[in-house]
Amino acid sequence: MSLKRKIAAALLATTATMSLASCGGKDKDTIVIGATNTEKPQWDVFKQEAQKAGLKIEVKNFQDYNIPNRALTDGQVDVNNFQHMMFLAQYNVETGSNLVPIGATEIYPLGLYAKDAKSVEEVAxxxxxxxxxxxxxxxxxxxxLVQAGLVKLKGGQRLTPTPADVDPGASKVKVTPVDAAATATAYLDGKPAIINNDFLINAKIDPKSAIAKDDPKAPQAQPYINGFVTKPEHQNDDKYKKLVEVWHHPEVQKAIDESTGGSAVHVTMDGPQLTDVLHKTEDSFRKENNK
Structure with missing residues (x-):
C-alpha cells in the first residue's frame, strides 16, 4: 500500500485522536512531541534531562507511524521524533507538505551478516x-552492498535501486530478494544476508558482528538518518533546537545504546544540513517515481 493510501486510511483515526487532544488544550510553554515506541528507556531519560535543561515537554505516543506527521501538520504536536528522512521525504511529496528537520538523532544501520565469513572479501x-x-x-x-563494493548499479547511484538495476557483470555477488523475516533464516543456514534490527534481535544475532553497514556519511545512507521534525517556522526556534541537544546528552545516548544493543549510530547534523539531505531525497523520490 502506498504511503498516500496509508495516510488516507489513518485519517479517520487521526481526526478522532486530534479531537480528544484539542479538548484538553495545552500550556503554551509546553513543547508537545509526537513519537512512537515511547516505552523505550531513552524516552524516560530524555524527559528527565529535558526538565533539567529547563524545557517543559509532553510526549504523545502514536501506534501508527502515519499519524505523527499528520498530527504535526495539523498543529496537535509541535515536534515529532520517530522517522528518517526517506520517510519524511515520501510524506512531504505525497501530501504536498513541507515539514523540516531541526537536527539529527541517529541512524539505525542496515547491516550485512554472515556466519561463515568475517570480511567483505569472504562474502564475495x-x-x-x-x-x-x-x-x-x-x-x-x-x-x-554498493557501499561495501560488492555490487555495482547499471545507471549509477539510485535512491531506491531494485535487483534489475544491479549490473551482474560488474558485481561481485548476486542479490536474492526474500521475505524480510527470511533474511535471518538465510543467515542461520549459512548464507550472507542483509538483516534489519528487529529480525536481528529475534534471531539473537549480535549487531556488532556486521561485516558492513550503512555509513551515515555516505550519500546512499543519509536518507535514513533520523531526526526531530517540525514546521518550517519553528526550525530555528532555540527551544526546539535544545531538544536535539538534550537528545545527545550522554545519559540519553547511553540509554539508546542499551536499548538497541549498541547498534544505533549517533549522528550530529544541524537543521540546515539535514534539510539539505531531505530536499535531495525529495528530488530523487520525485524523479524516480515521476511525481
Whole structure:
C-alpha cells in the first residue's frame, strides 16, 4: 500500500485522536512531541534531562507511524521524533507538505551478516547475498552492498535501486530478494544476508558482528538518518533546537545504546544540513517515481 493510501486510511483515526487532544488544550510553554515506541528507556531519560535543561515537554505516543506527521501538520504536536528522512521525504511529496528537520538523532544501520565469513572479501567468495524484498529495505540493502563494493548499479547511484538495476557483470555477488523475516533464516543456514534490527534481535544475532553497514556519511545512507521534525517556522526556534541537544546528552545516548544493543549510530547534523539531505531525497523520490 502506498504511503498516500496509508495516510488516507489513518485519517479517520487521526481526526478522532486530534479531537480528544484539542479538548484538553495545552500550556503554551509546553513543547508537545509526537513519537512512537515511547516505552523505550531513552524516552524516560530524555524527559528527565529535558526538565533539567529547563524545557517543559509532553510526549504523545502514536501506534501508527502515519499519524505523527499528520498530527504535526495539523498543529496537535509541535515536534515529532520517530522517522528518517526517506520517510519524511515520501510524506512531504505525497501530501504536498513541507515539514523540516531541526537536527539529527541517529541512524539505525542496515547491516550485512554472515556466519561463515568475517570480511567483505569472504562474502564475495560466497557469491550470493539474501536481501529483504520489501520496497524500502530492498533498495537500502542494495545500497549497503554498493557501499561495501560488492555490487555495482547499471545507471549509477539510485535512491531506491531494485535487483534489475544491479549490473551482474560488474558485481561481485548476486542479490536474492526474500521475505524480510527470511533474511535471518538465510543467515542461520549459512548464507550472507542483509538483516534489519528487529529480525536481528529475534534471531539473537549480535549487531556488532556486521561485516558492513550503512555509513551515515555516505550519500546512499543519509536518507535514513533520523531526526526531530517540525514546521518550517519553528526550525530555528532555540527551544526546539535544545531538544536535539538534550537528545545527545550522554545519559540519553547511553540509554539508546542499551536499548538497541549498541547498534544505533549517533549522528550530529544541524537543521540546515539535514534539510539539505531531505530536499535531495525529495528530488530523487520525485524523479524516480515521476511525481
Amino acid at each position: 567468495k560466497a557469491g550470493e547475498v539474501a536481501i529483504p524484498n520489501d520496497a524500502t529495505n530492498q533498495g537500502r540493502a542494495i545500497n549497503v
